[in-house]
Amino acid sequence: MRFITSSGTLLKNLQLISGIISPSNISPILNSFLFSIEGDQLDVYSSSGDITMKVTMDVESNVDGRVCILAKVLLEYLKNLPEQPITIEVEKDNFQISITSERGNYKIIGEDPELFNQIPNLDDAKLFTISADDLADGIEKTLVAVSNDDMRPAMSGVFFELSDNNLTLVSTDAHRLVRYIKTDVQGGTQNDHFIVPRKALNQLRTSLVSSSEVSISFNNKQILVVGGQVEMYCTLIDARFPDYKVVIPAENPYSLKLNKNEFQSALKRVSVFSNKTTNLVAFDIKGNTIHLNTIDIDYSYEGNEKMSCEYQGEDMKISFNSKLLLELIQVIDSEEILFELSSPTHACLMKSTEQSPNEDLLILIMPLKSL
Numbered sequence: 001m002r003f004i005t006s007s008g009t010l011l012k013n014l015q016l017i018s019g020i021i022s023p024s025n026i027s028p029i030l031n032s033f034l035f036s037i038e039g040d041q042l043d044v045y046s047s048s049g050d051i052t053m054k055v056t057m058d059v060e061s062n063v064d065g066r067v068c069i070l071a072k073v074l075l076e077y078l079k080n081l082p083e084q085p086i087t088i089e090v091e092k093d094n095f096q097i098s099i100t101s102e103r104g105n106y107k108i109i110g111e112d113p114e115l116f117n118q119i120p121n122l123d124d125a126k127l128f129t130i131s132a133d134d135l136a137d138g139i140e141k142t143l144v145a146v147s148n149d150d151m152r153p154a155m156s157g158v159f160f161e162l163s164d165n166n167l168t169l170v171s172t173d174a175h176r177l178v179r180y181i182k183t184d185v186q187g188g189t190q191n192d193h194f195i196v197p198r199k200a201l202n203q204l205r206t207s208l209v210s211s212s213e214v215s216i217s218f219n220n221k222q223i224l225v226v227g228g229q230v231e232m233y234c235t236l237i238d239a240r241f242p243d244y245k246v247v248i249p250a251e252n253p254y255s256l257k258l259n260k261n262e263f264q265s266a267l268k269r270v271s272v273f274s275n276k277t278t279n280l281v282a283f284d285i286k287g288n289t290i291h292l293n294t295i296d297i298d299y300s301y302e303g304n305e306k307m308s309c310e311y312q313g314e315d316m317k318i319s320f321n322s323k324l325l326l327e328l329i330q331v332i333d334s335e336e337i338l339f340e341l342s343s344p345t346h347a348c349l350m351k352s353t354e355q356s357p358n359e360d361l362l363i364l365i366m367p368l369k370s371l
Contacts, residue, residue, distance in 0.1 A: 001035075001037055001061075001063050001064065001065025001066070001067060001089070001090040001092065002061060002062070002063045002087065002088070002089040002090070003037055003042060003059040003060060003061035003063075003087070003088055004059060004060040004061070004085055004086070004087050004088075005042070005057070005059040005060070005085070005086065005088075006083065006084075006085060006086075007078055007081045007082075007083060007084055007085070007086045007101070008083040009057065010057070010078060010086070011075070011078040011079065013044065013055045013057050013229070014033065014044065014055070014071075014074070014075060014078070015075075016053075016055050016206075016207045016229075016230055017033075017044065017045075017046040017053035017054070017055050017203075017207070017230065018033075018046060018071060018075060019202070019203040019206065020046055020047065020048040020051045020053060020199065020200075020203050021046050021047075021048065021071050022048060025048055025049065026049050027049070029068060029111060029115045029116050030047050030048060030049060030116075030118070031070060031071055031072065032068040032069055032070050032071055032110075032111055032116070033045065033046055033068065033069050033071050033074065034046075034066065034067075034068050034113055034116040035066065035067050035068070035069060035088075036065075036066045036113070037059070037061050037063075037064050037065055037066070038064050039061070039064070040058055040059060040060065040061055041056060041057075041058060041059075042056070042057050042058070042059045042061070043055075043056050044056075044057075045116065045118070045119065046071065047116070047118035048199070049118065050197065050200075050234065050235040051197075051199065051200050051203070051232065051233070051234045051235070052118045052119060052120060052232070052233040052234075053203070053207070053230065053231065053232045053233075054230070054231040054232075055229055055230050055231075056229045056230075056231075057229065065090060065092065066113035067090045067095055067097065067110040067111070067113055068095075068110055068111035068112070068113055068115065068116050069097060069108070069110050069111075070108065070110075070111075073108060077099070077106065081101060084101055084102050085101075085102070086099060086100065086101050087099070087100040088100075090110060094109070095109060095110035095111060095112065096108075096109055096110070097109070097110045119233075120222060120233045122217055122218075122219060122222055122224050122233070123219060124219050125217040125218060125219050125224065126187075126190050126192060126217065126218060126219070127187055127215060127216070127217045128162060128167070128185055128186060128187035128190075128215075128216055129185070129186040129187060129213055129214065129215045129216070130167060130182065130185050130186070130213070130214055130216065131212070131213060131214070132208040132212055132213060132214045132227050132228075133208075134182050134359070135204075135208060135214050135227075136204075136205045136208045137180075138167075138169045138180045138182060139158065139169070139201045139204065139205045140205055140331065141169075141178055141180050141331040141361060142158045142169045142170065142171040142178045142180055143158065143171065143198065143201060143202065143205075144171070144178060144327050144328060144330070144331055145171040145172055145173055145176045145177060145178040145328075145363075146158060146171045146173065146198045147172070147173035147174065148173070149173070152174075153237055153238075153239045154195060154237065154239035154240055154241050154242065155171075155172055155173060155174070155241075155242070156197065156198055156237065157171075157195040157196050157197045157198055157200075157201070157237045158170070158171045158195070158196050158198070158201055159171065159193065159194075159195050159241040159244070160193060160194050160195070160196060161192075161193040162185070162190050162191065162192050162193065163190075163191050165183065165184065165185050165186070165187075166181060166182065166183050166185060167181070167182045167185040168180070168181045168182075169181075169182075170241070170244050172242065172244060175321065175324060175365070175366055176324055176328060176363070176364060176365045176366065177244060177247065177248070177363070177364040177365075178328070178331070178361075178362075178363050178364075179244065179248070179360075179361070179362045179363075179364075180359070180360070180361050180362075181359060181360040181361075182358060182359050183358045183359065183360075184358045192218070193241070194218055194220075194223065194236045194237075195236060195237035195239065195241055196223060196234060196236065196237070197234065197235075197236075197237055200232065200234040203232070204225060204232055207227070207230045207232070208227050208228075208230070212228075213227070214226065214227040215227075218236070220236075221235065221236060221238075222234065222235055222236060223236055247347065247364065248347075248349075248362070248364060249340075249342060249346065249347055249349065251342075252340035252341055252342040252346075252347075252348070252349055253313065253342060254311070254312060254313025254314065254316065254340070254341040254342065255310075255311070255312045255313065255338060255339070255340055255341075256285060256290070256309055256310070256311050256313075256338070256339040256340075256341060257309060257310040257311075257336055257337070257338050257339075257353070258290070258307070258309050258310075258336065258337050258339070259335065259336055260329065260332060260334065260335055260336060260337050261335075262307055263307065263329070263337065264326065264329050266292055266305050266307055267281065267292060267322055267325065267326060267329075268326065269303070269305060270292045270293070270294050270303040270304070270305050270322070271294065271303075271322035271323070271326070272303065273294055273295075273296060273301040273302060273303035274294040274295075274296060274301075274303070274322055275294075275295075275296040275297075275298065276296075278321065278368065279321045279322045279323040279324070280294060280319050280320070280321065280322070280368050281293070281294045281303075281319065281320060281322040281325075282294065282317060282318070282319040282370050283316075283317065283318050283319065283320070284317045285309070285311055285313075285315060285316050285317070285318075286315045287311065287315075288308055288309055288310060288311055289306055289307070289308060289309065290306065290307055290308075290309045290311070291304065291305070291306045292304070292305045292306070292307075294322075313341065316341060316343075316344060317344060317370050318341065318343075318344040318348070318367050318370065319344070319367055319368045319369065319370040320348075320365060320367055320368060321365075321368060324365065325365060328350060328363050328365060331361075331363070332350065332352045332361070332363075333352060333354070334352040334353045334354040334355075335353070335354070336353040336354075337350060337351075337352070337353070338350070338351045338352070338353050344367060344370055345367065346367075347364050347365070347366055347367075348364070348365050348366075348367060349362060349363065349364055350362075350363040350364075350365065351363070
């Protein structure tokens with residue numbers, strides 16, 4: 001096995017799939033990349049056991065073959081090598097690897113590729129397609145509300161729901177919920193649903209930059225995402241996602257509109273003085289003025305700030321976890337944020353005031369007991 005490629009191109013492609021490799025992998029072989037060459041095409045695989053990724057690139061080669069190369073060593077070498085052609089040659093008998101650059105020659109021992117048995121097959125799969133930008137945007141917006149509680153596996157990923165060319169992505173951690181709907185998905189008519197783990201989506205959103213369209217195949221156990229030169233296989237979460245529709249209020253009669261940047265800055269300043277356990281900040285809304293208040297009795301801290309707003313409804317005092325709220329504000333793209341309220345103890349809805357015709361973003365956050 002022998003091939004020639006650009007060091008920079010190889011590094012860039014390896015970085016697209018290296019994020020799932022971890023020192024805590026269940027098998028030592030999963031700390032390596034699997035290189036597989038057929039003709040002038042190089043396929044490189046990485047795996048964590050539950051997630052397997054593949055990147056494809058063109059190289060100069062006249063000898064086919066397969067070998068596993070330790071990821072950490074190869075990545076560190078390439079990061080410290082200026083852009084130049086390199087030659088990688090593997091001895092078939094003992095998997096000794098020679099890496100030759102313009103000024104140097106390096107040798108390492110590879111691993112038997114037969115040990116890397118993490119390349120799954122997807123049987124009886126259904127398929128739909130979506131824009132890479134739309135998928136990345138939906139992942140970015142919903143990951144913020146994914147639960148970190150491993151005791152709730154259903155909430156440790158994003159729920160995908162397909163119906164009538166619509167794709168709905170939902171995440172919740174029981175304190176907040178994000179629902180993102182895309183309405184121009186091709187092939188999304190199966191009325192199916194599945195839960196994709198957080199780790200897979202975190203890696204996927206950074207690997208979609210080179211693709212204009214993504215195809216997603218799935219069955220009841222696995223999902224395959226293909227975008228450009230990158231593929232990802234992932235084991236789905238085997239759990240029942242909560243019925244999110246029942247917690248979304250049918251009608252919140254009061255509306256509060258705020259400038260996003262002004263509100264975000266004010267909330268950041270006030271939250272500095274909040275209790276670090278609850279992060280509670282109270283909103284005292286009267287007319288077209290909102291007062292942000294917080295107090296930390298333990299340290300005798302207090303913060304107060306007011307700003308103008310557009311409010312329609314009865315005067316209200318309602319409190320939120322400022323840390324969770326600030327994270328949610330970041331996924332709203334418009335210059336203004338619309339809050340829909342009903343009472344200090346009922347769920348609040350947050351919406352963007354400007355959305356494209358083919359998407360719908362809805363955010364729910366539960367209030368805290370007021371000061």
